[in-house]
Structure formats: structure tokens, C-alpha cells
Amino acid sequence: MPRVGDEANERPSPDALREGVRSAIHSALVLDVEKRGGRTGGHLVLSGVIGVAGALGVTWLVAEHPYGHHPHWHLAFYSTMWAGLLIVALALAVLDVRTPRWPISNASRAALLAQAVAGFCAWICPDQHFLTWWGTTDAGSWLLHRTDSLVCSAFCFGSVWAAIFAVLAALPTLPQQTGIARTILLTSALVALLQAPGIALQSTDLPGGVLAGWLGGSTLGSIAGVAGAAMLRTAWRSRNAAPR
Numbered sequence: 001m002p003r004v005g006d007e008a009n010e011r012p013s014p015d016a017l018r019e020g021v022r023s024a025i026h027s028a029l030v031l032d033v034e035k036r037g038g039r040t041g042g043h044l045v046l047s048g049v050i051g052v053a054g055a056l057g058v059t060w061l062v063a064e065h066p067y068g069h070h071p072h073w074h075l076a077f078y079s080t081m082w083a084g085l086l087i088v089a090l091a092l093a094v095l096d097v098r099t100p101r102w103p104i105s106n107a108s109r110a111a112l113l114a115q116a117v118a119g120f121c122a123w124i125c126p127d128q129h130f131l132t133w134w135g136t137t138d139a140g141s142w143l144l145h146r147t148d149s150l151v152c153s154a155f156c157f158g159s160v161w162a163a164i165f166a167v168l169a170a171l172p173t174l175p176q177q178t179g180i181a182r183t184i185l186l187t188s189a190l191v192a193l194l195q196a197p198g199i200a201l202q203s204t205d206l207p208g209g210v211l212a213g214w215l216g217g218s219t220l221g222s223i224a225g226v227a228g229a230a231m232l233r234t235a236w237r238s239r240n241a242a243p244r
Helices: 014-036 039-063 073-094 104-124 130-136 138-147 150-170 180-202 208-241
Strands: none
Touching: 073 104, 073 180, 104 150, 104 180, 130 138, 130 150, 138 150, 150 180, 150 208, 180 208
């Protein structure tokens, strides 16, 4: 005889799970049309359109790079990875996804804006091998001469430029009221994540330490940039709120 509670503890079949997911999505879309005039669906379409445009822009940017010495699959692999991250970030930003503790949509907007600034800088850079260009600058050449370490040079390059991208992107996108530590953590993580495919592509033929140093510098620079933007925003609000 079956025991009481066996039916309740029985796991649903894969078909039942798929049908439940399909029904939930359909019900959510119907409710959205009824309550909001289908704005969520429109936002999804908008994020897809912008995501495709951004993916094409990223692919074009990568294709313009002088990577004749790289295997052909590098372009497809890194541009696809970048496109996927862009579309997910756009969906989070456009749909205004957030929780009471984590400002996900604001962090996604900051990451997208930082990526746009980074892409523009990459486009105007006189040498598409960025570490090579960095080594020709006064700061980069001095650093290489003093340390004789490409890993250290990549770390410093990543930290400096990621901080610049992050502070420019975070200033207009940070939320007004939320946990500052959580905001800095999430925003800097997404900023660094969205730049990671480009760093990996640039470091493909270099030692693994260069990639690790560059990624580490990018992460540290993103944290510093977002924290700096938060401090600037706080100082600006305090100044405006002070009695005159």
C-alpha cells in the first residue's frame, strides 16, 4: 500500500516541468498585456534589437583587429561570448530587474556604459594591440623599464583603464538609495565581466600570467572606479543638501 505523502513527495516528470514553465511564461505575458499593455514584451524585443546591434558592433570591432596570426575560431568564439553577455546585460537593464538588496538593473546599465566607453577607446586607439600601445606611452614604458615584467604592466594597464571606464559609467547609473557595499560589489563585478572577453582575446598568445594580471587589474580598477563614483555622488548630494 502507498504511504501517505508519497504522491506529494514524488518528483514531477520532465514533461510536467516543461509544461509548467510554458504555462507560467504564457500566463505572465497575458497578465502583462492586461495590466501594462505589453510593455514587458516590448522591452524584451527592444533589448533583443539593441543586443543584436551591439553584438554586430562587437564583432566588427574584433574583426577590425589585426589578428591574422590567430586561429579563425577566435573571432567566432569571443564575439559570440561578448554578444551573449551583452544581450543578458541589456535584458537586465531594460526590464529593470532588481531586488530589495541588489540593484541589478543599475549595475547592468553601468556595465553596458563602461563597455561602450571601452569600445570607443579601443576604436580610436592607434595600435589595436593595446599592451603594445601601452608600452609606447611614457607611463607604460617607464613601468616596463622599472619592473621588466609584462604581467605587472598588464595589471597596471587594466587597473588604470578599468577605473576610468567604471567611474564614467557609474556616475550616471548608481542608484540613489541602496546598500553601498553591495552596489559597489555588483556593479564592479558586471563591469569587469563585460570586459573580460576582450581582455582574453588580447591575451590569447601571451603567457597565462599576463591574462591573470590583466583580469586582476581590470577587477581592481572596476572596484576603485565604482567606489570613487559612489564617493563623488555622496559628496555631491551632501553639498547640495547642506543649508546655505
